[in-house]
Amino acid sequence: MPAESDGERFVDLPAVTVNGTQQQTDLPGNWNPADSEAAIYQRWVDAGYFTADAESDKPPFSIVLPPPNVTGSLHMGHALNHTVMDALCRRRRMQGYEVLWLPGMDHAGIATQNVVERQLAAEGRSRHDLGREEFVERVWEWKAEYGGKILDQMKRLGDGVDWSRERFTMDEGLSRAVQTIFKRLYDDGLIYRAERIINWCPRCRTALSDIEVDHSEDEGELVSIRYGDGPDAIVVATTRAETMLGDTGVAVHPDDERYAHLIGTEVELPLTGRRIPIVADEHVDPEFGTGAVKVTPAHDPNDFEIGRRRGLPSMTIMDERAVITAPGPFEGLDRFEARPAIVAALREQGRIVAEKRPYLHSVGHCSRCDTVIEPRLSLQWWVNVEPLAKAAGDAVRDGRTKVHPPELAKRYFDWVDNMHDWTISRQLWWGHRIPVWYGPDGETVCVGPDEQPPSGDGWHQDPDVLDTWFSSGLWPFSTMGWPESTAELAKFYPTSVLSTGYDILFFWVARMMMFGLYAMQDNGERRAVPFEHVYLHGLIRDAGGKKMSKSRGNVIDPLDWMNTYGADATRFTLARGANPGSDMALAEEWAAGARNFGTKLWNATKFALLNGATVDRPVPPVGELTEVDKWILGRLGTVVSEVDELFETFQFAKIGNLLYHFVWDELCDWYVELAKVQFSGPTADGTRAVLGHTLDTVLRLLHPFMPFITEKLWVALTSGESLVVASWPQRSAEHEAYADPVAAARVADVQKLITEIRRFRADQGLKPGQKVRATLSGGGFEALADHEDAIRALARLTEPGDEFSASASIEVGLADGVADVELDLSGAVDVVAERKRLEKDLAAAQKELKQTEGKLGNQAFMDKAPAQVIDKIRARKDTAAADIERIGARLAAMPQS
Known part of the structure; x- marks a missing residue:
């Protein structure tokens, strides 16, 4: 049956009289989200529906919100993830679980410090002008005034979080957790301080974790340089000619016969006068380039490892601003100024063998300021991840934590099985300061939260702060009061589900797994995992499948959609695209379609109320129901079962599509239309009860995805308190009884016959509402004789009358034979x-x-x-x-x- 774009057949329906009583409804003519959503949400909060009770005897269900940055605002990725989490929580709450959805924010060390430093720069000052203590106070002031905008936006979306338990990664309780776990890891030898190659941002002047580095294919140059002269010369290729000033060796593969005679000899490093050794190392790929590589241990992670294996010294030739410090003519030049100057000097000496421009290669950029990162040898704090990563891998392998979709578990294993030690120190002032003190005689003391730091002349605390991912790695249990034994931990840990994008599977998920398994072992190995299920959704892309970015101009602001189409339409659109592990292409017309779906649901419910549909009386016994009523109830029971099964495997897109088509195609476009005919017959009261029951169930099923409109409609339909605390539908023995295959087949034939007549009418150029005289006959129709009134009403056919003259006919094959339809088109068609x-x-x-x-x-x-x-x-x-x-x-x- 063709579907109207906005359910207009139910608009402006008059009140009718049922059993002597005129039916009324308080529902306005149209659903206007802007008029209702904020008030509905505040009523939920005021009623305490989202506040979890840790002393409850209900089964627990818990999710901790992946903490957005305090500097952030809601984007489509957030909106998708929040829709998923809210849907999970709302369903479990309706199923009778004690639900905790715990919100909070991340202090976002680099991003927040950058924001405040830009403010200071506009004032002509720097953080150094203020000093550390005053600068940190300034950041707290900024947070109080501007931070957390995203939390208000979450309310717009309808997030049913427990606001009474909101946390911040820098609040007192979480700071205590950070200091506690640092101390434990340090005492267990799992945190250490050492010189290693790190990602360094010359603009932010801090180390970066891998997650804070964005890689892109950039145009550069590949320069081949001849080191040495004569038969002992060797050619190396590099994209970073400026780093040659820090070379301390040249490496070749030990089995490369071309260079076997050079291994163990020395060659002169151009422009410096230094002689450096030629060493053999299996890391070198003899098939790439010339098969010889320059080794700069202080400015390349692979070179650093070669240097360690072959005893090569590390020579730092840049400062923290990426300015050349090596003595000579290039000293004081920025790295990008030094590069062409060094190439020109080498060219002048005749040492440039080849140059390739442009040369595309992968370049890391700071995710905060887009500055090209500089690999740099630096003294930093590290976590020895090997035993922690093994435990994190084992927990997924043995099923304590399950990844959805399962095929993404391989990515997880690829990461945890090959994880490098993690640099956790940052050269910032905003963040958790490293709890280590140094003494005047080289002493090092790590201080726990209940210990007094050493004092006296010469003692000072390490100036660095911890990587933001260190504190957010504790999020599932630090937010519930750890290291104290709290009622929240006893009730809600481990959390039930972690929902997040697959793009941070390696970085955040793995860190939470490592820390949870380490810190929570005292709760038993089974309880140590931070979450039982990990649901990974994809990225949001535009309608053409391209990644959203400001430079492309294809970013969609969820607030714009909510303003235009409402929160329900925004959420339902996202849910219908949420296939586990798959990216989602998004277009605005889909949000418009979701709004139209809401309008269809609104008008159908209003129609039902005006026609006396009710939940006050029970659905009649199956023997008293019409075939049409049994059909819709049987389909409803199947939908309830399928929705439950799909929820358990996080198949949100399939749930959305199932409900969309059941409501639009089957309930509104068929059952409601067939019910109109039954409202004037002897089974009217039973049909009203069936329609009321079906809408009641549909509104409950849709509530996790479209909470506002379903709340408004359900309260009007049932006079109940709130859908938030209503019960979740369950398939029952009654549903099994309604599943009548004979009735379903009969209704399918009715639908087929009406559809074919409509198609024929359209082919003949008849207007949809134009009535024509017709006869119905044949064995196929005889089996549908009880449905003749409905067939004629929906196909716009009248009785043949005395002057009937058949001018057109069709035959429709049905289950019990052919139905013959003869139509009198005289005067109806030119x-x-x-x-x-x-x-x-x-x-x-x-x-x-x-x-x-x-x-x-x-x-x-x-x-x-x-x-x-x-x-x-x-x-x-x-x-x-x-x-x-x-x-x-x-x-x-x-x-x-």
Whole structure:
């Protein structure tokens, strides 16, 4: 049945009288989200529906919100993830669980410090002008005034979080957790301080974790340089010529016969006068370039490892601003100024063997300021991840934590099984300061939260702060009061589900797994995991599948959608695209379609109320129901079961599509229309009860995804307190009884017959509301005789009357035989004009068929044409043939004049 775009058939319906009582509804004519959403949400909060009770005897269900940055605002990725989490929590709450959805924010060390430093720069000052203590106070002031905007936006979206338990990664309790776990890891030898190569941002002047580095294919240059002269010369290629000033060796593969005679010798490093050794190392790929690589241990992670293995010294030739510090003519130049200057100097000496420009290669950029990162040897604090990562891998392998979709577990294992030690110190002032003190005689003391730091002359605390991911790695248990034994931990840990994007599977998920398994072992190995299920969704892309970015201008602001279409439409659109592990292409017309779906639901419920549909009386016994009523109840029971099954495997897109098509196609477009006929018959009260029950159930099923409109409609329909605390539908024995295959088959035949009559009417040019006289007969129709009133009403057919003259007929094959439909089209159609139009269309289709057959029969064309072109021509031929058959049938069925 064709579906109206906005459910207009139910608009502006008059009140009717049922059993002597005129039906009314308090629902306004249209659903306007802006008029209702904020008030509905505040009522939920004021009622305490989202506040979890740690002393409850209900089964627990818990999710901790992936903490957004305090500097952040809601984007489509957030909106998707929050929709998923809220849907999970709302369903479990309706199922009788004690639900904790715990919100909070991350202090976002680099991002927040950058924001405040930019403010200071606008004032002509720097953080150093303020000093550390005053600068940190300034950041707290900024947070109080501007931070947390995203939390208000979460309310707009309808997030049912427990606001009474909101946490911040820098609050007192979480700071205590950070200090506690640092001390434990340090005492266990899992935190250490050492010089290693790190990602360094010369703009932010801090170390970066891998997650804080964005890689892109940038244009650069590949320069081949000859080191040494004569037969002992060796050529190396590099994209970073400036780092040659810090070379302390050249490496070749030990099995590369080209360089076997040079291994163990020395070669002069151009421009410096230094001699450096040629060493053998299996890391070198003899097939890449010349098979020889320059080794700069202080400015490249692979070179650093070669240097360690081969005893090569590390020579730092840049400062923290990436300015050259090596003595000589290039000292004081920025790295990007030094690069062409060094190449020019080498060219002048005749040492440039080859130059390739442009040369595309992967370059890391600071995710905060887009500055090209500089690998740099630095003294930093590290976590020895090997034993922690093994435990994190084992917990997924043995099923204590399950990854959804399962195929993404391989990515997780690829990460945890090959994890490098993690640098956790940052050269910032905003963050958790490292709890280590240094003494005047080289002493090092790590201080726990209940210990007094050493004092006296010469003692000072380490100036660095911890990586933001260190504190957010504790999030599942630090937010519930750890290291104290709290009621929240006892009730809600481990959390039930972690929902997040697959893009941070390696970085955040793995860190939480490592820390949870380490810190919570005292709760037993089974309880140590931070979450039982990890649901990974994909990234949001535009309608063409491209990644959203400001530079492309294709970013969609969820607030714009909520302002235009409402929160429910925004959420439902995202849910219908949320296939586990898959990226989602998003277009605005889908949000408009979701809004139309809400309108359809609104108008159908309003229609039901005005026609006396109710939940006050029970659905009649199955023996008293019509076949149409049994059909919709049977379908409803199946939908309830399927929705439950899909929820358990996080198949949100399938749930959304299932509910969309059941509500629009089956409930609104068929059952409601068939119910209209039954409202005037002896089974009217039973049909009203069935319609009320079906809408009640549908609104409950849709509530996790569309909480606002379903709340408004359900309260109007049932006079209940709130859908938030209503019970979740369950398939029951009654549903099994309603699943009548005979009734379902009979209704399917009714639908088929009506659809075919409508199609024929459209082919004949009849207007949708135009009534025509018709007779219905045949064995197939006789089995549907009880549904004749409905068939005539929905197909716009009247009784034949005394002057009936059949001018057109169709046969429809049904389960019990053929149904014959004869129609009197006299006066209903301009036969002459319609015949001319059809004959014109037939000629065009015949011409298309002849042309496509000609091309497909041309062997020379077939030999040269690409396969995709031939496929398109074949498709055109098939379409033309089908059009000829269809139009010919219509012409044959038309009266001659």
